[in-house]
Amino acid sequence: MPNERLKDVMASRGWTCSALAEKAGVDTKSVERWANQNRTPRLGTARLAAEALGEDMFALWPSLRQPRAARAISPELVALYEQRADLPVSVFVDLLGKATERIDVLVYAAVFLHEAYPRLNELLRERAAEGCAVRIALGDAASENVKQRGEEERFGHGIESRCRLALLHYRPLLGTPGIEIRTHGTTLYNSLYRADDQLLVNAHVWGVNAFGAPVWHLRRTGAGTLFDTYAASFDAVWNTARPVEES
CATH class of the missing domain: 1.10.260.40 (lambda repressor-like DNA-binding domains)
Structure with missing residues (x-):
């Protein structure tokens, strides 16, 4: 034919x-x-x-036009948790505590870290003193995206208050060499907790509070692109964020 x-x-x-x-x-x-x-x-x-x-x-x-074979699992995926509440805070603390080069945190508030681990600021100071670069990006309580998230999660003005509370928790770190704190007003598709080549990604689901949404643990291996995708996302938000001034 x-x-x-x-x-x-x-x-x-x-x-x-x-x-x-x-x-x-x-x-x-x-x-x-x-x-x-x-x-x-x-x-x-x-x-x-x-x-x-x-x-x-x-x-x-x-x-x-041959369909590409789907990979069943990313080589960078260490673990997948159905919801953040399944992870004890020690998982986050241990991850950050082992960082030697970089700590990046992108959230709106995540006050659960300070509430469950009051030594968090001390840990970050210790890491920074050892030469680790620490960048903390918190939600701007006055931004429309933060307000909208509160409505979507049926949190009302609670999330705005928690953004302000988070800033109060981190404010004592201002002026510490190696530690930067900024506020952002972007849509938060995922909360990110990075320590060197490991990353916890807390996905956000419409209408669900962050503690009830999934978390995946990634480790950069050189055999995938997931880690670098999220790392680049952090950098993009960081570049739009405003430094918090010392008062």
Whole structure:
């Protein structure tokens, strides 16, 4: 059965089999087989031919559109938790406590850390004193996105109050070498807790408080892109955030 699409394109644009063969780097008989016997060229050859014809390669040879095999699990995924409440605070504390180069925290409030672990500021000072760069991005209580999150989670003005409380918790760290604190007004799709090449991602689900939403633990391995995707997300938010001034 001939490849009618290919034959029509060649005819309408004045291409002979020999001319297309020259452009694609094959012999004329190969192109004749593509057209008359519906043979499928190799991927690289098909791309050259399609470019010469000014046509979509997959429209000419649909069989080249092979579905990519799905990977069952990312090589960077260490663990998946159904909800943040399943993780004891010690998991967050241990992760941050082992950091030697970088700690990044992106949240709206996450006051559960200070409430459950009052030494958090001391831990961050210790890490910074050892040369670890610490960046804390908190929600701006006056931002529309924070207010909207409160409505969506049926929290009312509670989340705005918790953003202010979080800032009070972290404010004693202002002026500490190696520690920066900023506020942001972005939509918080995920809360991020990074320690060097490990990352806890607390996903956010519409209408669900963060403690009831899933958490995945990622470790950068070089064999995936998930970690770097979230790390880049943190940097993008950080670049829009405002430094908190010492009072």
